[in-house]
Amino acid sequence: MIVYKSDNEILAIKESNQIVAEILSDLGKMVKPGIQTRELDEYAHSRAREMGAIPAFKGYRSFPASLCTSINEEIVHGIPSSRVLQEGDIISLDFGVIYDGYYGDAAVTHPVGEVSPIARKLISAATQSFYEGIKQLKVGNRISDVSYAVQQFVESSGFSVIKMFVGHGIGMSLHEEPQIPNFGSPGHGPKIKPGMVLAIEPMIAVGDWNVEILADKWTAVTRDKSLSAHYEHTVAVRDNGVEILSLLDTDSDSSYAKESRYA
Numbered sequence: 001m002i003v004y005k006s007d008n009e010i011l012a013i014k015e016s017n018q019i020v021a022e023i024l025s026d027l028g029k030m031v032k033p034g035i036q037t038r039e040l041d042e043y044a045h046s047r048a049r050e051m052g053a054i055p056a057f058k059g060y061r062s063f064p065a066s067l068c069t070s071i072n073e074e075i076v077h078g079i080p081s082s083r084v085l086q087e088g089d090i091i092s093l094d095f096g097v098i099y100d101g102y103y104g105d106a107a108v109t110h111p112v113g114e115v116s117p118i119a120r121k122l123i124s125a126a127t128q129s130f131y132e133g134i135k136q137l138k139v140g141n142r143i144s145d146v147s148y149a150v151q152q153f154v155e156s157s158g159f160s161v162i163k164m165f166v167g168h169g170i171g172m173s174l175h176e177e178p179q180i181p182n183f184g185s186p187g188h189g190p191k192i193k194p195g196m197v198l199a200i201e202p203m204i205a206v207g208d209w210n211v212e213i214l215a216d217k218w219t220a221v222t223r224d225k226s227l228s229a230h231y232e233h234t235v236a237v238r239d240n241g242v243e244i245l246s247l248l249d250t251d252s253d254s255s256y257a258k259e260s261r262y263a
């Protein structure tokens with residue numbers, strides 16, 4: 001069942017997402033060769049607690065960390081460790097919190113130092129595919145119109161869409177209905193209505209879309225070990241457009257502020 005949110009509930013979800021956005025912005029400045037992924041996790045956890053929020057991922061279905069750190073061929077759910085970031089890596093940072101009973105969730109992929117042209121193109125395509133998708137997040141359209149737009153942009157850019165994982169509704173639970181694939185034909189699924197709050201999150205790869213799960217039972221990697229990128233925002237459907245709740249309000253230099261808050 002889809003839970004439609006009131007204006008006050010959307011405001012509460014935005015407050016949670018602003019915490020996520022601020023912490024992800026800080027983490028982006030920390031990403032550089034030589035840092036351990038567990039240092040990023042420790043910062044995210046402690047900063048969330050300082051801001052009065054609960055890290056949403058730690059303990060969720062027994063996930064052992066507060067931050068997902070997925071490097072290179074790792075698609076999602078990478079577990080922070082003593083692994084040191086190297087020049088030329090790319091890393092997806094996926095973070096969520098609970099604040100005043102509501103969830104926030106967002107992700108961004110960063111280059112580590114100087115990276116290859118194909119890595120930069122992949123990160124850009126993941127980011128832009130999100131914005132292409134939410135152009136279709138219009139009242140009266142259907143969820144698969146978003147899915148189709150993401151897939152068309154990604155594949156026209158020469159990449160593939162990961163099909164094992166999907167976006168989702170979000171609110172007082174981290175994962176709510178509806179599911180939002182990043183692929184499919186248009187004109188299917190629930191109709192888009194005001195009050196929907198959704199986490200839209202393209203996950204894409206340079207090579208094949210097939211996935212393997214590592215022995216830790218969490219880390220998902222591309223089967224062919226090609227590079228993967230992930231980009232996510234929590235958005236609210238309003239009568240006058242889409243509000244991106246996890247764009248940082250106060251930092252005009254943040255990667256989260258590259259687009260208008262309303263799309």
